[in-house]
Amino acid sequence: MPQASIFIVEDELIVSEDLRQTLEDLGYTVGGVAHSGEDALAGIGSALPDLVLMDVRLAGAMDGIETAGLIRDRFGLPVIFLTAHSDKANVARAKLTGPYGYLLKPFSDRELHTTIEMALSRYHLDLLTREKERTIRVLANAIPDPVMLLDRRLKILAANDAMVHNLRTDRPDEWQTPVFLPENSGRYAALLPRIAKALSTLVPGVFEEQEGDTWYEISLFPVAGPDPEDPLLLIQYHDITARKRFEEELRTGGLSQIEQNMEQFQILNDEIRNPLQAILGYVNMDCRKHQGDIIEQVRAINNLVHRLDHGWIESGKVRQFLIRHYLEEVHPGRSAQKES
Known part of the structure; x- marks a missing residue:
């Protein structure tokens, strides 16, 4: 050596x-x-x-x-x-x-x-x-999501580059000021109750929060620190804005598609039922030799029409469910307008 x-x-x-x-x-x-x-x-x-x-x-x-x-x-x-x-x-x-x-x-x-x-x-x-x-x-910097580690006093112990960009400072001396305070534009103040709960129960938490036009899925992970009585907290911000927009498009687009299907059910119902009535009239007038067979086939088609009617009714139920469940969640008060 x-x-x-x-x-x-x-x-x-x-x-x-x-x-x-x-x-x-x-x-x-x-x-x-x-x-x-x-x-x-x-x-x-x-x-x-x-x-x-x-x-x-x-x-x-x-x-x-x-x-x-x-x-x-x-x-x-x-x-x-x-x-x-x-x-x-x-x-x-x-x-x-x-x-x-x-x-x-x-x-x-x-x-x-x-x-x-x-x-x-x-x-x-x-x-x-x-x-x-x-x-x-x-x-840590390979993770595109902003991530930071806090102590119980809400002081930053570590942060990846994405979080440093979010905090708009790379000076560790500024990190010594708790970031979850009103003087920090109130940006993180809403997290305080959830952070307190995570640190007291040591149970991870995941929730969604909107900041302006951006939606985040925020994950809180309590981790053991040097002092077992003083746990640390890892916070991760994941941008879910694209997912939220897709969900909104799916809700509104899905409802529109069901309404179109309901219209098609009604049109198809009418197009089948009207010729059936004419056929039954012709059978009563003539064709007695094959009257039984024709009537049997007409009844089969009529059963199909009833099934279409049932599908239309069920689609109506789905429509009402979507209106109540989704539109009320995204646009309060809109469901009443839609149903009327």
Whole structure:
């Protein structure tokens, strides 16, 4: 297994050489040595080590803390601070750079080795976590529907690109304000009772809601968070406007088709019944030899007409049902007008 490469940033030549020897004795590879922040940035960009040992006080325009911040931003590498001073001001500044260790001089070889190994292990875990986060984000953004994860205080913990577009902001600091509030144009305020119920019962919910000309199917999925007593809520918006329009067309179009069928039933009924009456008249006048057979066939046709009548009546019932069930749902009050 290859040994880790360590880059040293130390402005005192004797100290840096002693540190190089110690690292090599511990089995590490020294990827480079720099005596100023500017030289460190140039050398690290070429060497790309696994870890940086950074003296807090450096000669030059930048101190070690400022240099460490730039290393984090440019290269994302772990930094361990080495210093003879532990004043609160420097410690507070150093913490802002996200260091992987802070060693006070003088330190033993064992302390140095332990701190480096802990830092490398933590950095490896951080890389795995970032990779998982990237994978989750790719998967979330593969979903065309807006999706977001909320905590119990209604603050956004995560959102895919579609939801970020809906929220009209990609600034995580703005997410810290609960989104389901009247000052947010009241857009999500209607969801509050449903969200409260989902978080209290931990039962998923699905419902439909209209926003302007757009219809959404909104799904609420309670999920376990780090604290079992503090569940999170996944919210998904699915655009169902096209489906709603199709349903409306089907309702109105289906009713129109039934009315046309009813008219055809009536026309067909009349076209068959009138010739039957004429045939019966002719039979009574003549054709006594085949009168029985003709009458039998006429009765068969007459039965067909009765069946058509029954179908017409049943179609009327269906028509009335559609008027009551659908038109009243979509256009309140229209069913009474239609039936009259």
